[in-house]
Amino acid sequence: MTDSADAVRAEVAEWIAGHWDPEMPLARWRELLADSGWACPAWPRQWCGRALPGELAAAATEALRSAVVPGPAEGVGMILVAPVLIEHARDELKRQFIRPTVTGEISWCQLFSEPAAGSDLAGLQTRAERDGDEWLVTGQKVWSTGAATAGFGLLLARTDADVPKHSGITAFVLPMRQPGVQVRPLRQMNGHSSFNEVFFDAARVPASYVIGEVGGGWTVARAALAHERRLAVFPPLPEASGRAWREAIDQRTAAAEPHKWYPQRAGRPDLVIPQAHAVEGPVSPVVRQEIARLIELVCSARWMAERTAAARAGRPGPEGSLGKLASSKIARQAARVHTMIAGASGMLAGPGSLLGGVVAEILVSVPGISIAGGTDEIQRNIIAERILGLPREPDISKDVPFRQVRAG
Numbered sequence: 513m514t515d516s517a518d519a520v521r522a523e524v525a526e527w528i529a530g531h532w533d534p535e536m537p538l539a540r541w542r543e544l545l546a547d548s549g550w551a552c553p554a555w556p557r558q559w560c561g562r563a564l565p566g567e568l569a570a571a572a573t574e575a576l577r578s579a580v581v582p583g584p585a586e587g588v589g590m591i592l593v594a595p596v597l598i599e600h601a602r603d604e605l606k607r608q609f610i611r612p613t614v615t616g617e618i619s620w621c622q623l624f625s626e627p628a629a630g631s632d633l634a635g636l637q638t639r640a641e642r643d644g645d646e647w648l649v650t651g652q653k654v655w656s657t658g659a660a661t662a663g664f665g666l667l668l669a670r671t672d673a674d675v676p677k678h679s680g681i682t683a684f685v686l687p688m689r690q691p692g693v694q695v696r697p698l699r700q701m702n703g704h705s706s707f708n709e710v711f712f713d714a715a716r717v718p719a720s721y722v723i724g725e726v727g728g729g730w731t732v733a734r735a736a737l738a739h740e741r742r743l744a745v746f747p748p749l750p751e752a753s754g755r756a757w758r759e760a761i762d763q764r765t766a767a768a769e770p771h772k773w774y775p776q777r778a779g780r781p782d783l784v785i786p787q788a789h790a791v792e793g794p795v796s797p798v799v800r801q802e803i804a805r806l807i808e809l810v811c812s813a814r815w816m817a818e819r820t821a822a823a824r825a826g827r828p829g830p831e832g833s834l835g836k837l838a839s840s841k842i843a844r845q846a847a848r849v850h851t852m853i854a855g856a857s858g859m860l861a862g863p864g865s866l867l868g869g870v871v872a873e874i875l876v877s878v879p880g881i882s883i884a885g886g887t888d889e890i891q892r893n894i895i896a897e898r899i900l901g902l903p904r905e906p907d908i909s910k911d912v913p914f915r916q917v918r919a920g
């Protein structure tokens with residue numbers, strides 16, 4: 513009976529003792545994990561979970577981690593797509609996609625932003641037209657992280673231009689590997705290549721791959737964005753041996769390759785104090801003051817996140833915008849302090865540079881955190897309207913048929 517954190521930990525430990533073998537293939541282990549419900553303990557029982565409330569689910573996840581066994585698959589499929597499918601898709605679609613996402617059999621990307629529709633996502637122009645048992649998708653997405661390797665995309669497309677913009681959007685599961693989909697990687701200013709442009713030329717989507725209702729895509733989009741604002745990070749990998757861990761580490765290394773800069777995007781506050789100790793001579797009182805400000809920001813953001821998690825029992829809400837905004841502030845302050853400590857040498861990359869070029873990479877990666885998953889300004893709008901209850905931002909295109917709205 514899993515009614516206390518201790519009981520949950522004991523049950524997880526007993527289950528691991530009966531099933532874990534470090535030499536088993538990773539895929540087999542993740543199947544067992546998914547079918548036991550310990551893969552995602554907060555999710556419903558029929559979808560790889562145990563329907564545990566937030567605190568007990570956290571105890572189960574912690575018990576898996578402390579037993580040093582690999583968890584479920586990682587990435588956008590787990591953070592964003594599977595939760596959205598659980599909340600909005602029909603059972604047939606859930607059956608088809610949730611378990612293979614948890615086991616890592618399939619991978620995902622998010623196909624939302626377009627060249628003229630980022631903050632104004634509801635102004636998107638990629639269209640899907642019904643053709644018998646399929647939809648044909650035509651248009652372009654951009655900034656699609658991981659699209660070059662993903663097997664499926666969570667797509668938003670316009671299915672009706674004769675109704676106001678929020679009402680004519682539908683969410684789909686789009687198979688990426690097909691002739692109608694072309695992916696072109698983009699090169700970023702930090703030298704990495706995580707984003708892609710994705711072009712659709714009558715790409716085919718089965719009619720059964722609609723998530724929720726036709727025309728109900730905006731509800732799905734809002735749910736996805738709320739999950740995305742929780743900004744998941746890859747947890748550290750333990751020192752472990754055996755076939756399952758070797759495969760998990762290989763998988764993580766390959767998946768994380770285009771995202772190697774993500775820790776730098778967060779400003780690396782963890783490196784600030786070691787850097788301050790490493791400089792010759794005393795650090796100036798001005799720099800010390802800025803370091804104290806950074807620590808203050810990091811601590812208050814952590815407490816705020818804990819308070820929000822406790823209050824919402826794991827369900828995402830507009831408070832996620834506070835956390836996202838706090839991450840941007842922390843990243844910018846950390847970049848500022850790194851610059852104060854390193855001086856001009858912080859701009860150098862390549863052999864012999866400070867921390868192997870990490871400080872330089874922080875400086876060109878930090879702007880990304882204020883943009884991804886909704887810009888800082890958009891988070892402020894959400895906080896103003898949905899937490900503080902201030903009047904909504906005027907939008908003259910909101911109530912007219914999309915066809916009459918000037919694109920972009």
Ligand SMILES: Cc1cc2nc3c(=O)[nH]c(=O)nc-3n(C[C@H](O)[C@H](O)[C@H](O)COP(=O)(O)OP(=O)(O)OC[C@H]3O[C@@H](n4cnc5c(N)ncnc54)[C@H](O)[C@@H]3O)c2cc1C
Nearest residue numbers: 622623624625630631655656657880883884885886887889
């Ligand atoms: C690291 C990273 C990963 C990403 N991954 C993905 C992905 O996988 N899939 C995907 O679909 N997209 C992805 N994106 C795209 C991201 O969601 C968009 O870049 C973001 O929503 C902003 O849209 P935009 O770039 O079109 O900027 P715009 O919307 O053109 O904004 C330009 C500027 O105007 C401001 N602005 C716009 N509207 C308002 C307003 N109403 N009030 C106040 N200010 C406003 C913005 O804050 C910004 O400063 C990613 C972006 C980054 C940086």
